[in-house]
Ligand SMILES: Nc1ncnc2c1ncn2[C@@H]1O[C@H](COP(=O)(O)OP(=O)(O)O)[C@@H](O)[C@H]1O
């Protein structure tokens with residue numbers, strides 16, 4: 001099979017389920033790496049991205065709890081960069097272990113990646129991205145009293161969470177570095193946590209307090225590096241219509257036009273499956289012959305063997 005350039009975006013379950021300790025997240029990423037290494041074994045050029053919603057929210061809480069005049073809390077753009085570093089370290093370490101076990105000669109590196117956004121994006125005045133821990137009804141009262149300046153929402157019946165602005169990416173500053181690394185045979189971990197949100201002010205890129213959706217950032221990167229495939233890995237093997245209903249039906253190969261009809265029918269939950277579907281559509285529309293795939297980590301082997309998963313084409 002010809003060598004393919006593949007951007008793989010890792011969903012929340014690839015890194016963190018319940019236990020937010022470093023040890024548990026490192027173990028989750030070791031398990032994740034066992035699936036990802038299959039792409040490398042097959043000879044594909046891999047570019048990895050990941051989310052950071054739980055981690056960056058937890059980091060902000062730690063920053064706030066320990067902050068003093070001499071040791072101030074860091075702003076959100078810096079916290080995103082910090083999570084690119086921490087999650088990237090765990091992931092490159094775990095992937096390296098699997099590459100070594102497979103007897104392959106391949107290096108992995110984590111890039112601090114800046115993602116450009118529009119300073120006038122309406123998302124800045126309409127926070128929507130959930131970060132950090134879930135709170136119960138009882139807990140949220142105290143949290144709101146302690147931090148009335150933040151916005152909180154109820155997140156899909158799972159509890160309350162803080163939400164922050166999530167502007168759409170317009171560019172990836174370091175995409176040429178990603179290309180250079182791939183051309184050199186190196187696996188880059190890039191646009192982690194959706195990338196550090198920055199806006200251009202003359203010669204400078206200036207950080208903004210926001211968390212970009214990692215599926216949209218991965219899509220923008222996939223476009224810029226002319227990827228053949230954008231693979232969005234999440235907790236389900238396929239996208240479904242009538243999801244979680246008795247007549248649910250999995251989508252196997254689906255066109256952009258069909259997906260658009262399903263969006264119009266409200267088939268995909270906002271804040272979970274909808275952004276993945278929109279990112280997949282954008283990639284297929286904006287690339288030359290590129291396809292997008294939505295499936296689970298556990299199904300990577302079946303995808304590589306039989307093309308199982310939901311494949312989005314023009
Ligand atoms: N129509 C749908 N088809 C499949 N999954 C759906 C659908 N609507 C909502 N979902 C849910 O969306 C989840 C993926 O979103 P989310 O958990 O936010 O992603 P991530 O893996 O990036 O953390 C799936 O695990 C599933 O529970």
Ligand SMILES: NC(=O)OP(=O)(O)O
Pocket residue numbers: 011012050051052053054193194211212213214215
């Ligand atoms: N940045 C981002 O999209 O993170 P999550 O996928 O963890 O929400």
